[in-house]
Amino acid sequence: MSAEGSLEQSSTASTFDQSCIFCRIANKHESSTELLHCDDDLVCFKDIRPGAPHHYLVVPKKHVGNCKSLNKDHVQLVKTMMEVGKSTLQKNNITDLEDIRLGFHYPPFCSIAHLHLHVLAPASQLGFLSRMIYRVNSYWFITADQLIEQLQAS
Template sequence: LLQEFYGCLNQLFYSQMRKDDELVCFRDLKPGARHHYLVVPRTHVGNCKSLRKEHIPLVEKMEEMGRSVLQKKKVTDLDDIRMGFHMPPFSSIPHLHLHVIAPASQMSIRSLRNYGPQSYWFITVSGAATYTISLWVVLHVCFMFTIFRSLCVK
């Protein structure tokens, strides 16, 4: 499936909206609104559940590129957008990709089900950052507790 995704990336070379050394952005093959783009890191990151604290700058850069593409496409209301990731097991591609959708107010019913605010399997950029930081805090606390407990047992 991942090989298929990379093959698709090569086919989408001509539909690229923007690219740099770390990211590439292209139009979604099944758009959920008039503007629906995917921002994809060039290096492999599994999915939004694979994100760690060190990925926060990458996700911020992905969001920045998404906003930049929308501005390039003359989207003026940047408050009427959706940016986020599908949560496994509902992500069809095992490679991190940010959905950038505008205008959010004009998404179809199918798109709202997949990308809308009530979707349980779509996490926004801010939600992904919160999830990542929360996971890091939980792991850190567990690690510290384990060390503390081992010191107390002696």
């Protein structure tokens, strides 16, 4: 990750929030969660309430607020989160990367106030409720591509 997109440079990042479940998972304080990906900055694990056959969350190790707290300096972070999500799908035999959904719940519709990218595949197999919860162009869900566009324009 470049210094520009580094979490260390972020004013919305702190090192660790003990009260945040995603901070505890990302920093291996929750041993019951299997990490599908782990590097210096990000982790990926299965969503506990999957909305698709493959539903993963990509989470920064350092506490970062929701997508509304991001700015132009976070574009690289979001792009890297997307890369980790796609790579995790490929490692789990998802080859059609056109039939996926990558995005964030938009405040106040976030269940956890720690940035997390939803990675869902195949998007064509989302159930009725999941199609509503992860609906593109809604007030409560923004795709990763849309978020990047928004951040670049700010």
